[in-house]
Amino acid sequence: MQDYFAQDTDTQHIYVLHGLGGAGKTQLALKFIQDSSRFSNTFFVDASTVETIDTGFKHIGKLLSVGDSSEDTVKWLVAQHENWLVFFDNADDPKLNLHKFLPQCNHGNIIITSRNPELRVYGSDSSVSGMEQEEAITLLLKSGAVQQITLSDEKTAADIVKVLWYLPLAIVQAGAFIAKFRALDQYLDLYAKNHNRLLREKPSQSHSDYEWTVYTTWQMSFDQLSPAAAMFLQLYSFLHREGISEDIFSRAADYNFPSFGPSKEELQEPLKFLSQFQGPDGQWDTLAFLELTTEIMSFSLVTFEPENRTFSIHPLVHQWSRDTLADPESNYYIAYSVIGMSIWGIPEIHSQLASLKVLPHVDAIMQFKEFVGPDFSADYGLLYFWADRFQEAKALRVSALERWRTLKNNDNLDTLYLMHSLGVTYSRLGQLKEAEELQIVVLDRRRAILGEDHPETLKAIHNLADTYMELGQLQKAEELELVVVEKRRAILGADHRHTLSAMRNLTITYRRLGQLEKAEELGLVVVEKRGAMLGEDHLETLDAMYHLEITYRELGQFQQAKELGLVVVEKRSTVLGVDHLATLEAIHNLAVTYQKLSQFDDAQRLQTEVLPKFRTILGDDHPYTLQSISSLAHTYRALGKVVEAWDLEALPHEAGTSASQASE
Known part of the structure; x- marks a missing residue:
């Protein structure tokens, strides 16, 4: 504020302090005025309503003997080419139009405090949210x-x-x-x-x-909201306070009711809530959504982050909103349902990234054990799987399967879908025997019901091959993968994502079979095609680069492996975050490449970073954790740190795998 008002220009200075009630906007403005000696006259106006402003201006006019109306005061300010200041305090009413009270001239100074950020249109501004x-x-x-x-x-x-x-x-x-x-x-x-x-x-x-x-x-602000806006704010109280996006609600509005999910009757209230953002044709109405969220933002109860187009709530407002709910169970039911419906609508191609955005809201909702929502365990389990939270995914998928088995027999296609999902989860948890048993059942029944060439049958073959590969049964894995690649090429085309996924798995099997030239040739094709179709930064492209790095290393092309590994670590860290499992796998993989280059200090730096994170996320017995232990012990020995190596080697471990399984 000091810098702004110190500017010597031929324009009027208007500054707006906006923010949540109780954030100290008035106190900040008064402190600035008290510390400043640049103003010739200072006038304080209660801007709560048009009437209080009018009264304040009339009082100023009488005090200065320039008239008995607000218009007379405004005219006097326009005529006074001095450094006067008018302080409009508490201009909080969203319906308030200050324009007619602002002297239209190129001199003078104005400070406005408001909960309404829309008043930024009048001049420079600062958002006031808290103290140092x-x-x-x-x-x-x-x-x-x-x-x-x-x-x-x-x-x-x-x-x-x-x-x-x-x-x-x-x-x-x-x-x-x-x-x-x-x-x-x-x-x-x-x-x-x-x-x-x-x-x-x-x-x-x-x-x-x-x-x-x-x-x-805050209650005074809340009481001025329309019923729809008030309800929307209350729903926010069950979500994470940051990262609330329009996409969450628009996807939920397009929910298409899979047979193993909640029925329309169970979702009447969530559907009624979402209908206010849909036009007569049932299409999503962005303008209606913006109008409602803008109403809430006009009191600074919610703020908008334009960089990522998300909304956030002050932590204390978030807490207050939940504390003051008249019907928390009903609001929870709607919020829980909207998130579940939204998960179902996430496109597969964007699954991992979208899961990271929705995951904080799922974690927030799952804290409320005292409330019961509709059964979205399959959808919530899907999101946890995408986010590499496999223990939570397993628990929810077991629950979904048990519930559905009580309603349908084991040959029902939805039952097989849930069994398939659970089998893939077992595989990611390193529970490979459990995965194999379930995946064999799914494959046999899909073959019998759908036929050998059906896409769902091919998914079952694909994932069983993946499990065989992790079990070390490489001949079985290769046999099944060749079938999937051939059939998907014929049915979907050589450039389809699912075809490339099958080719990617085949490259891993070739590599483990020692057929490194085949692995390199096929790996380069997958990297090239995924990059062209999805972009260089897409997670599936980075996955293909990750496995090509391993192939280069095993071919003895260590410098090429290192260059590729650095790219994968950097991009996964940026896209997924440094603590995401896929990023940790990439860091571990790069560390192994550093070992091959005898750059053991760099290897140790990375390995000591990832090992405790593997233990936290996956547990001590997971193959990734075990291989990380073994690899770090090798680095310690190379550096002459015998005691550290002995401590690690004293733990039971076996060679695991660093292959990232992109199961469907």
Whole structure:
């Protein structure tokens, strides 16, 4: 603000401070005005309504003896070529139009505080959301009347303001409570059990002139929302507070009711909620969605992140919304259903990336064990599988299969789909015998019902071959993979994604059979075709590059392997994140290449990074974890770190596999 108002230009200066109620917008503006000596006259106007603004301008006019109407005051300001300032405070009403009260001239200064970010159209702006930590600690200790402050007091205060997300009004309320009950050391425990009461009740003594409590402030905004907008905000309270996107709801609106999912009757309320974003033809109406979300944003209860086109909620508002739900079970039912319906609509080609965006919301919803939603266990299990969260995927897929088996027999195609999904999950968990048994049953029954050439039968062959490959039964794997490649080429074409997926698996089998030239030739084809069709940064392209890297290494082409490995690690880290299982596999793989190049320091750096993460994600007995242990022990020995190598080798381990299985 200081920099902006210090600019010497021939234009009027207008600055808008917008943000959540209780964020300290007024206090910030008053502090700026107090510290500034550049203004010739300063006029304060309550901008809550048109009537209060009109009254304020009339008062200014009478004070200056320039007239008895707001228009007279505006005309006087236009005529005064001085550095005056008008402060419009609390211009929160979304229906309020300030334009007629803003002097139309090239001089003067205006500050506006508002919960409505749309007022940014008037000038420069800042979003006010919270205090800096040191300022927040000082405010809490001052509000709490803490005398002779110790380091322990400052540490406790730091923990408290962090829990309150540095929101000034919440900090002042907490300080007043601490002062009244001398409860600095007790506050965090009390807040954990009673945050609703503590943020709702106004203390009798306070360092703030603010009239309302935190929760009352937001309730006043909430009460002005339309019923549809109010319900939408309440649904948000069950989702993760960040990364809420239009895509989630638009996909849910296109739900096509698979036979093993909830019925239309079970989803009446979610469908009714989604219908407000659909036109007469049933198509998704983006404008209707934007209008509703903009209504909520006009009170800063929700903010929009234009970079990734997602919405987010302040953590305390998120908590308040859930605390004040009149019918939490009904709202949960709708939120749970919308996410389940949305998962079903994720295109397979974007499955991994989309799963990362939806996963935080699934994790948030799954915390509410006290509520019961419709049975979307198959869809939630699918998302956890895409996200490489295989234990959760297994539990949900077992549940879905058990439920469906009580309704249908084992030859039902939906039962076979759920068995197929569970078999693939067993394979990813390293439970290969369980996977083999289930996949053989699925394949036999699909062959009998659908025929040898049906796409679902070919999927079953594809995944059974994958399991044989991991079991080391390479001849069986090769035999089945050749069948899948041949049939998919004939039915789908040589460039189809599923054909390339089968070719990719065949390259791994060739490599393990020692047929490295065949593996290289086929691997190059898959990399080239996936890159041309999907793009160089698509996860399936990176998967093909990952396996080509291994082939190069086994051919002794270590520098080529390293160059490819660096690309895969960098791109997977960017797209998936550094802790995603596929990224960790790529890092481990690059470390093995460093070993072959005798670059053991680089190998150790990467291996010590990934091993604890493998243990956390997959457990100590998973093949990836076991191979990571073995590989790191080898690096330690090469570096002369005998004790470290001995400690690792003392653990039971066996050679695992670093092949990333892109099962369907």
